[in-house]
Ligand SMILES: Nc1ncnc2c1ncn2[C@@H]1O[C@H](COP(=O)(O)OP(=O)(O)OP(=O)(O)O)[C@@H](O)[C@H]1O
């Protein structure tokens with residue numbers, strides 16, 4: 001049986017963003033949500049990783065202990081969850097419902113295990129993969145961000161190799177964007193989302 005989040009199905013079609021850690025998902029999403037704050041809403045995930053400097057609880061993530069997160073998973077509170085680079089991450093039903101209740105396009109930023117699990121649900125999002133131009137560039141970006149320990153960089157690069165191959169599989173992603181030049185990648189993203197943005201703006205204008 002499909003994992004149903006029923007009440008969350010009322011709003012516009014959600015978007016799933018995936019791709020290797022460091023490819024630039026958050027950078028592109030911040031630009032998109034900055035320009036279209038009345039169109040998109042972010043699904044705030046739960047994670048057991050510690051906040052980075054500048055990250056805020058309830059805005060970037062809900063930062064929880066492994067025990068708390070596991071209890072929520074066991075209780076059926078999550079649409080999907082995954083272990084990534086030594087920590088648990090997951091999308092709660094409440095996070096998606098909170099965005100859809102505002103009639104906004106709900107954005108999920110999740111890893112490839114999350115993509116596979118969301119495909120087993122009735123969420124029916126548009127799947128967008130953000131990829132780096134190469135593994136070398138990805139490593140430069142991850143190191144340049146200065147957020148990861150050496151061990152974490154290595155784990156993320158190992159996961160990235162698998163993710164980069166996954167993005168080439170047919171019928172997984174609706175759109176694959178190579179984030180080389182940021183402005184060009186952002187232009188491609190906006191173009192891919194033009195129809196969805198237009199639909200939400202039209203609905204809001206007529207209500
Ligand atoms: N097109 C680009 N050119 C150069 N640097 C970029 C580009 N896009 C993003 N960056 C930089 O690369 C680093 C990683 O970007 P970002 O944090 O957005 O990646 P991410 O995919 O969201 O990673 P994670 O999955 O770990 O959250 C950041 O320091 C960001 O400023």
Ligand SMILES: Nc1nc2c(ncn2[C@@H]2O[C@H](COP(=O)(O)O)[C@@H](O)[C@H]2O)c(=O)[nH]1
Nearest residue numbers: 021045081082084089090091109110111114
């Ligand atoms: N399956 C899920 N993956 C998630 C979720 N929230 C974030 N992520 C992914 O985790 C990695 C690492 O994120 P970071 O913030 O520690 O750099 C990245 O690929 C995210 O897309 C989630 O709820 N479920």
